[in-house]
Amino acid sequence: MNKSIALIIGMAAMCLSAGADNTQTVVVDGTTVNKNVTRLTFSGDDVVMTFADNTSQTTDMSLVSISFSYSPSTAISGPETDKVDAVKRIYNLNGQYMGNSTEGLPKGLYIVNGKKMVIR
Incomplete structure (x- = not known):
């Protein structure tokens, strides 16, 4: 048995x-x-x-x-991301283009690469 x-x-x-x-x-x-x-x-x-x-x-x-x-046969070794550090486009909440670097921006809420970001 x-x-x-x-x-x-x-x-x-x-x-x-x-x-x-x-x-x-x-x-x-x-x-x-x-x-x-x-x-x-x-x-x-x-x-x-x-x-x-x-x-x-x-x-x-x-x-x-x-x-x-x-x-x-396949395994997840880690998340694949686009280059996170590479900032492409930054906009303020009014939709104005602010450049491609967060350096030098005043404190506030921005849209960076299509996602919200707070700079303090």
Whole structure:
């Protein structure tokens, strides 16, 4: 019974890793099977493994070992921003163009690159 739980957990891990680069190792009675399992069905002490090529194999589940490993194919390494320090256009609240640098501007509320900014 413990093997069937382990196989179910393994299949769940395989489903979760669908969006990643993954490898699957299937070993039946000490022999590595070079196919990817897409479905497991349990019947008593046997497991029916259905493979990606639509073939299947029925084996005593005590002889089956399936391991998964995956690494995300894409990851968020950090926010991508346009050059934050590069000021393009500055306007006051009346819509008047004030230049492209905040240096030397009097205290107040300005629109810098389309966003509100307070200079204190």
